[in-house]
Amino acid sequence: MTSPTPSSEPAYADRTYRSGAGLVSGALLLLLLVWLGVDAVVRGSGWTPWLALAVMLTAIPLIVAFTLRPAVFADAQRIRIRNPFRMIVLPWSDVAAVRAKYSTEIHTHSGTKYQLWAVPVSLRERKRAARTAGRKAHDDPHGRTSVHADVRDTQARMASADQTVADLRELAEHATAGPEKATPTITASVRWAYEVIAPAAVGAVLLVVLLAIR
Template sequence: MTTPDHQSPLPDASRPEARDRIYRSPAGIVGGVLLLLIVGWLGLDALISGHGRTPWLALAGLILIVPVVIAFTLRPAVYANEDRLRIRNPLRVIVLPWGKVASLRSHYSNEVVDTSGTKYQLWSVPVSLRARKKAARQAAQGPDGRGGDGRPSSLGRASAFGRGAAADVPSRAEADRVMDELRELAEARATADGAQGEVTVRWAYEVMGPALAGAVVLAILLIVG
């Protein structure tokens, strides 16, 4: 599941700046915090109570593990406004103007495809097959929990496409609703002047650097013995 939020980017003097819709995975954030607490507790215990090489190994392990945990749990996010889609994945940041977005696909993972055919996965919008099945059951049951003649009620059929009384019957999984919003933005802004440009991809050296340094130090300590 993902939760949208809003954030105002730096102001642009030429025109009112669009507000970002921010999508993150609550489950990823909770899991990341728990992992960091466990790793931090074990690492600090080894640093304080360890003997010989143990504190150094613990320190190198922390330098390696902490950035990796952050990268794959707390870091992923999707930022969308009227001009572009910015995807912050564990190791890369991809910026796609809406004019370069060819499609947004949902199957076993959610991904965006640019006009050149390159695919980029949306790490912060994970697919939950369980949530999809639950939403489908709720849509079939209707507002009173019964399907009447055994078929989906008109309310369920309408909200299955994110319309009608979707607020009353959550007939779409959260990740699917996020993808619906992104598709609407892509369709509405594809030809807008402010939504044109080139796709840019930047590696997350701020994550890769510390992790690589920790791995090198850990390897040296293990080799030296």
């Protein structure tokens, strides 16, 4: 009995991309806001506790939306972009380009552009990576290192946003390459994050009313 021939195509596991700096800053902001808000509710008098509750109801969803919520989920068939107020699902067949200049963006064949909040572009990190690459080229002008070492070194020198863009482009090219690829059953969709928008809107209205009547 012969064993099955392994597939020559590479396997792509689901990938998740998030901003580490955003997660840390969001957690710190939430801790600070809750600490100050609870202190105002417990020790405040008059309208202060109500104002503190309104501020927390408004600010907590916004902090979560812009720091903890953004993420990008990619697999062999589609990319899911979770931005502060929207969830965008795109099959790779709809993706025309993935670019990172001053922000990371997905461009579709229909001309629509979506920003990837979870993959911020750091110009400082990009310049640092370019300086490292320049020093490497100066130290080894004739390319005496092995091909595999050069690939690993190049990836290590890339800015994190540029590395993410390279990964997403690789997934997109693999998903759409070759005439044998099946037509995906996934359709593009955009869903508003009402679980974030609703409490922030209620808190903002409550805050305006309290400021008006105090």
